[in-house]
Amino acid sequence: MSGDGGLSTKTVKNNVFVFYTSVYQNELTGETAKNLKEFVGCIKKIDDTSLFYHLYSSLLSHHFVPPEYPNDFAYWTADTLQEFDLAERLSSLDLGKTTEIAILRRKIVNIIEKHIKSNGSRTVPEGVEFHFLKRVIVILPTAYTAKNLKEFTGVLENIDTKSIFYHLFVSKLLLKRRVNDFSLWLERNGNKKAAEAISKIDPYDYRDLNDVRKKMVSALKEHKR
Amino acid sequence: MVLPLRKYEKVVGKEEIDDILALSEKLRGKRIQHINSTAVGGGVAEILARMVPLLNEVGIRTTWDIIKGGGDFFKVTKAFHNALHGKSEKIDKNMFDIYLRNNEINAENMNIGADFVFIHDPQPAALIDTVKRKRGKWIWRCHIDVSRPQLDVWQFLKKFIKRYDAAIFSTPFFARKDLSIRQFMVPPSIDPFSEKNREISEKEIQTVLEKYDINPNKPIITQISRFDRLKDPSGVIKAYRIVKQHMDCQLVLTGSFATDDPEGLEVYREIHKMKRNDKDIHILVLPPFSDLEINALQRASTVIVQKSIKEGFGLTVAEALWKKKPVVATATGGITLQVKNGLTGCLVYSIEGAAYKIKYLLNNPEFAKKLGTRGREYVRQNFLLTRHLRNYLTVIHAIENESNIINL
Numbered sequence: 251m252s253g254d255g256g257l258s259t260k261t262v263k264n265n266v267f268v269f270y271t272s273v274y275q276n277e278l279t280g281e282t283a284k285n286l287k288e289f290v291g292c293i294k295k296i297d298d299t300s301l302f303y304h305l306y307s308s309l310l311s312h313h314f315v316p317p318e319y320p321n322d323f324a325y326w327t328a329d330t331l332q333e334f335d336l337a338e339r340l341s342s343l344d345l346g347k348t349t350e351i352a353i354l355r356r357k358i359v360n361i362i363e364k365h366i367k368s369n370g371s372r373t374v375p376e377g378v379e380f381h382f383l384k385r386v387i388v389i390l391p392t393a394y395t396a397k398n399l400k401e402f403t404g405v406l407e408n409i410d411t412k413s414i415f416y417h418l419f420v421s422k423l424l425l426k427r428r429v430n431d432f433s434l435w436l437e438r439n440g441n442k443k444a445a446e447a448i449s450k451i452d453p454y455d456y457r458d459l460n461d462v463r464k465k466m467v468s469a470l471k472e473h474k475r
Numbered sequence: 476m477v478l479p480l481r482k483y484e485k486v487v488g489k490e491e492i493d494d495i496l497a498l499s500e501k502l503r504g505k506r507i508q509h510i511n512s513t514a515v516g517g518g519v520a521e522i523l524a525r526m527v528p529l530l531n532e533v534g535i536r537t538t539w540d541i542i543k544g545g546g547d548f549f550k551v552t553k554a555f556h557n558a559l560h561g562k563s564e565k566i567d568k569n570m571f572d573i574y575l576r577n578n579e580i581n582a583e584n585m586n587i588g589a590d591f592v593f594i595h596d597p598q599p600a601a602l603i604d605t606v607k608r609k610r611g612k613w614i615w616r617c618h619i620d621v622s623r624p625q626l627d628v629w630q631f632l633k634k635f636i637k638r639y640d641a642a643i644f645s646t647p648f649f650a651r652k653d654l655s656i657r658q659f660m661v662p663p664s665i666d667p668f669s670e671k672n673r674e675i676s677e678k679e680i681q682t683v684l685e686k687y688d689i690n691p692n693k694p695i696i697t698q699i700s701r702f703d704r705l706k707d708p709s710g711v712i713k714a715y716r717i718v719k720q721h722m723d724c725q726l727v728l729t730g731s732f733a734t735d736d737p738e739g740l741e742v743y744r745e746i747h748k749m750k751r752n753d754k755d756i757h758i759l760v761l762p763p764f765s766d767l768e769i770n771a772l773q774r775a776s777t778v779i780v781q782k783s784i785k786e787g788f789g790l791t792v793a794e795a796l797w798k799k800k801p802v803v804a805t806a807t808g809g810i811t812l813q814v815k816n817g818l819t820g821c822l823v824y825s826i827e828g829a830a831y832k833i834k835y836l837l838n839n840p841e842f843a844k845k846l847g848t849r850g851r852e853y854v855r856q857n858f859l860l861t862r863h864l865r866n867y868l869t870v871i872h873a874i875e876n877e878s879n880i881i882n883l
Contacts, residue, residue: 260882273494275869277879278650278658299879312856314818314849381647383660386873388881390497410490424880 261421267402267435269394269409272416274310274385276303281382286331286371290362292382293323298351298424300384305343305354306419307385309453309462310412320454323358326380331372336365346452349428387420399441403470406432411459418462419453432466444473477528478668480861486667487861495533495861498868501883503534505871506611508587510540510602511595512552515763516731517701518663518790519595519618522863525666529864540585542599548577550737552598555632558625559597560705560785566627579605591871594639601635612640612874618663619787620808622649641874645788645809659870662812663788664863665797665854670766672797675774683771687727689757694724694837697776699769699791700783702730702742702760707782707805710826712749712756714782717830722837725755729772731763773798778836778843782829786810793858796820796850801843803832813858819850 261268279300283289293301304322319325319341328337339361348354394409396402406414417431427434429449436445447469456462484492507530511519523539530537544552551570558564578601587602588610594600595616603613615636621629621644633653636642641657644650650658665672684691696715700706708728715726728746732739743760750756761768773779779795781804788809795802796813802820804810814820821832836843872881 271490271494273498273865273869275866275873276647276660277873278644278647278660280650280652280654280658282652297879312852314815314853377648381650383647384879386659386869386879386881388498388869388872388883390494390883392493412490412494 261417261431262435262438265397265439267396267431269392269396269405269413270389270416271392271410271413272387272389272420273412274307274387277384277386279382279384282379283382284376284379285373286327286333286336286362286366289323289327289380290359290366292380293355293358293362296382297384299387300382301351301355301358302419302424303383303385305345306415306453309419309459310415311458313457316457322380330374330378330380333365333369333372336362336369339365341454343454344452345454346450349422350426351423354423387424389416389420399436399439399470399474402435403467406463406470407467411463414459414463414466418448418451436470441470441473444470447473477525477666480529480532482668483859483861486855487859491861491865495865495868497883498865498872499533499535502868502871505535505591506589507535507537507591507593507871508540508589509537509593509595510542510585510587510599512542512544512549512598514541516736518788521669521671521790522663522860523595525669525860526864526867529860530867533864533868538589540587542577542581542585542602544577544581544598546737547573553736553738555597555628556619557705558628559619559621559632561620561623561625562705562785564625564628566625571631575601575605578602582606591874593867597632600632603638604635609638613638614870614874615639615642616661617642617644617649620649620785621651641870643870646812648808657874659866659873661863661866661870662809662858663790663793664858664860665790665793666860667797667855671770672794673770675767675770679767680771680775683768684775686768687757687759687772689727689772689775690725691775693755694722694777695727695775696724696778696780696833697727697729697772698780698782699729699773699794700781701736702732702739702746703736704738704742705783705785707784708742708746709749710784710829711780711782712746713826714780714829714833715756717827718833718837719755721834723755724777724837725757727757727759727772727776729757729759729761729769731761731765769794770798773800776800778803778833780829780833781805781810782823782826783807783810789813792820793854796847797854799844799847799851801836801846802850803829803836805829813853814850815853818846819853820846 281292324337324340327333394405422430433445433449527539551573554564582605587606590611592613643659643661698711779800786808792813806822816822823829
């Protein structure tokens with residue numbers, strides 16, 4: 251699957267960056283949790299797309315007000331369990347540095363198990379359990395390509411946020427490339443600083459993917475070779 | 476008339492339409508058959524009437540068939556419907572026999588078979604067992620809340636449902652742990668260009684108000700739903716009476732009778748009795764195809780209520796939000812997907828709660844306006860027909876590929 255430097259041969263053809271997009275279908279797992287013990291038990295066994303869904307899906311949603319918590323796990327622990335300190339820890343996962351879902355899973359399990367040890371595991375009433383979902387991801391081509399930094403920046407400024415989501419997170423974590431597609435291509439083209447700046451972006455620091463886009467474009471302009 | 480897919484671009488954006496076309500490319504020439512129990516009345520028929528032409532437009536040969544049944548069959552399926560929603564119903568062996576016999580008769584008289592057969596709701600669910608040869612992939616599209624069903628009915632239906640290749644539910648809360656088939660989440664949708672939802676003129680609105688003798692200068696509280704106890708029309712009248720003690724207003728309860736719902740007339744009579752001689756309560760029975768009138772009544776309303784006791788989704792909520800109306804609705808089923816309390820509408824749990832929120836909205840028009848504006852945007856992003864179409868295409872790809880990551 252991986253081509254030069256971890257980039258898919260489909261994403262880069264003759265050093266031209268080919269933009270893809272992805273559409274999503276929610277699938278129900280039937281797994282639910284009514285307390286932290288069940289919650290952490292499910293987190294240990296759900297598949298990668300489920301973990302990914304609950305950590306990243308909020309980024310694709312429109313928010314009328316800035317979200318108090320950036321992912322479903324933190325939101326449920328605060329809103330339903332009223333375990334606010336746990337919710338804050340689950341909001342601080344440093345996704346920018348994360349290269350593998352397995353690492354994220356271990357981190358989350360550790361945070362919750364540590365919390366259970368000192369705080370126990372309260373059970374919520376029927377109807378407000380946590381429902382685990384997963385995502386089917388369909389990857390589609392777009393009409394957009396870029397053969398140099400100028401074109402790349404131009405496309406990035408306008409392309410659908412689902413395309414940004416795909417290249418930044420899906421390819422890195424679910425296609426197991428460990429680094430996002432944008433940074434890989436930029437580094438290969440000698441824009442090491444811009445590549446590093448994009449790699450470091452923690453999406454939880456931003457309201458939505460449009461803000462992430464702005465950050466990336468300004469990084470590209472700032473570190474232009 | 477359903478508009479060509481590209482016409483939706485101005486509402487949902489070019490990317491959404493491009494995605495739909497890209498998803499449908501590899502499915503061109505495939506056949507889909509939808510089967511449900513009514514051609515008019517209710518959300519399923521409304522959606523199919525809009526969805527089928529669009530599926531055909533993108534190159535998937537799609538047909539829509541309706542099962543037939545007598546009064547006894549629909550009495551049984553209505554009792555099943557109530558029981559699956561958790562309402563206690565007396566179900567005996569004879570009722571199961573009537574259900575099965577009708578499914579068998581329909582299977583004999585219908586040409587069933589396509590690459591993908593979508594069976595909507597419990598009424599035709601047993602077709603999978605009675606059809607001579609199961610061809611293609613079968614998907615049970617459940618529009619109702621089966622999270623806490625009466626067990627005898629669910630166990631009976633489950634025998635058929637577990638034979639399907641996949642099920643589709645409207646919300647995550649309806650997922651069943653006791654089903655081993657794949658379960659997808661696809662909320663229903665409304666069509667922004669349908670007669671019920673398109674923009675209409677002030678004159679058209681006024682004409683409808685005049686026709687039904689509704690005062691345009693007095694606040695209008697409206698619930699539009701089938702005459703069905705699960706929609707709690709009597710609860711709406713009680714909430715209205717609490718509001719009426721504090722401010723002058725009118726209540727419009729608009730409903731219709733669907734062919735697969737034999738309880739409608741009984742419920743209509745009950746609420747008519749409750750109305751007594753209150754001239755500010757308007758109980759309107761609209762025949763099928765009264766979409767323009769519903770559109771006008773929704774747009775004329777000051778507050779729209781959906782006081783359902785159980786609700787699969789509640790398309791009337793999406794319709795109201797699309798028209799920028801403040802909505803007061805019960806926190807049940809799919810309504811909670813649409814109404815984010817205090818952001819896109821008000822969620823309530825009781826008659827008193829509904830009355831309190833209605834009063835608040837009538838007294839705070841600026842807040843009501845804000846809810847309505849956000850509500851429309853929320854529907855635009857999540858509950859329009861194009862998203863629904865895209866979901867059906869992704870479900871088909873998912874069933875075909877059996878993988879969670881599909882590269883087209």
